[in-house]
Amino acid sequence: MRIACLHTAASNIGIFEQAASRLVLPAGQLHHIVQSNLLEEAEKHGDITQTISSQTLRIITELLENADAVLVTCSTLGTIADAAQSSFNKPVLRTDRALAEQALESGLSVTVLCTAPTTLQPTTDLFRQVFADTPITPDIRLIDKAWDIFRSGDSATYNRMIADAAETAYQQGAQLVVLAQTSMAGASALISRERKVLDAPTAALLRITAEV
Numbered sequence: 001m002r003i004a005c006l007h008t009a010a011s012n013i014g015i016f017e018q019a020a021s022r023l024v025l026p027a028g029q030l031h032h033i034v035q036s037n038l039l040e041e042a043e044k045h046g047d048i049t050q051t052i053s054s055q056t057l058r059i060i061t062e063l064l065e066n067a068d069a070v071l072v073t074c075s076t077l078g079t080i081a082d083a084a085q086s087s088f089n090k091p092v093l094r095t096d097r098a099l100a101e102q103a104l105e106s107g108l109s110v111t112v113l114c115t116a117p118t119t120l121q122p123t124t125d126l127f128r129q130v131f132a133d134t135p136i137t138p139d140i141r142l143i144d145k146a147w148d149i150f151r152s153g154d155s156a157t158y159n160r161m162i163a164d165a166a167e168t169a170y171q172q173g174a175q176l177v178v179l180a181q182t183s184m185a186g187a188s189a190l191i192s193r194e195r196k197v198l199d200a201p202t203a204a205l206l207r208i209t210a211e212v
Contacts, residue, residue, distance in 0.1 A: 001212050003205075004031045004067035006059060008039035008074040011155075012182045016073065019185070019201035025209065031067060035059060042076050042118050056080045057087075064090050068212045071095055071204055073182045075119040078126060091211045095200040096123060096180055098207035100130040102198055103138070108175035110138040113165055115146035115158070115181060123180045139174065141165065150183060162187035170195055 005016055013032045020030055041052050056077055063070050069091040072081035078094035085092045103110050112127055114120050120142050127138045143165045150158045162184050166177040176196045179185060185199040 001029060002031055002067045003029055003208055004033065004063035004070045006063065006070060006072050007032060007034045008036050009183060010034045012073050015182055015185050016201050019205055023205055025205065033063065039074055039076055048079065053080050057084055060084050060092055064088055069093065069208050071208055075123055075181050076116065078122050091208060093204060093208050095182060095204035096126055098203040099178055099180065099198055099200050100127050102203045103176060103178050104130050104134065106176050108196065109136060109173065110176050110178055111169035111174035112138050112140040112178040112180050113162060113184065114140065114142050115150060115162065115184060117142065117147065119181055155186065159187040159190055163190035166191050166197065
């Protein structure tokens with residue numbers, strides 16, 4: 001089985017490989033491609049443009065020529081992955097959809113944390129859709145200034161900001177904290193093991209390996 005991962009940040013490669021190792025997936029099962037320009041364009045325009053959608057779909061099509069499935073690991077591009085799925089006979093999964101569905105299955109009160117401003121709206125739309133027929137309303141929060149810290153390369157401060165925001169959410173009543181973006185997964189190591197937390201790479205790899 002070959003799973004192609006479409007990233008918009010090179011740092012996500014290591015995060016996914018670490019998740020694959022924890023899940024004891026065979027070495028070499030993941031194939032990575034980084035297209036940082038897609039996220040840069042979305043941030044520039046403040047939304048997903050037709051050009052970004054077309055470029056992303058072209059890349060997915062090319063990846064599926066040599067892969068059994070594609071994971072779109074950037075939450076900002078998630079809606080494109082959703083739209084693409086019906087066009088292919090192989091799985092195309094946005095990582096945060098797997099995350100949202102796993103959160104739903106928990107039955108717990110949920111706080112969803114984001115750091116990239118361009119991720120906030122698609123994440124909000126996704127979780128509202130997934131939780132629409134339940135009495136649970138996820139609390140979706142953007143961690144102020146965290147994305148600027150990530151962009152500066154200070155991963156230690158970035159992860160600490162996320163862990164602190166998670167602890168605040170727990171203290172305010174959250175039973176489960178969801179780290180919506182792949183780049184946030186490293187913060188889970190700073191969160192107490194007594195707390196329930198979900199990260200995107202683990203949820204997505206569990207889901208995609210079950211489908212292929």
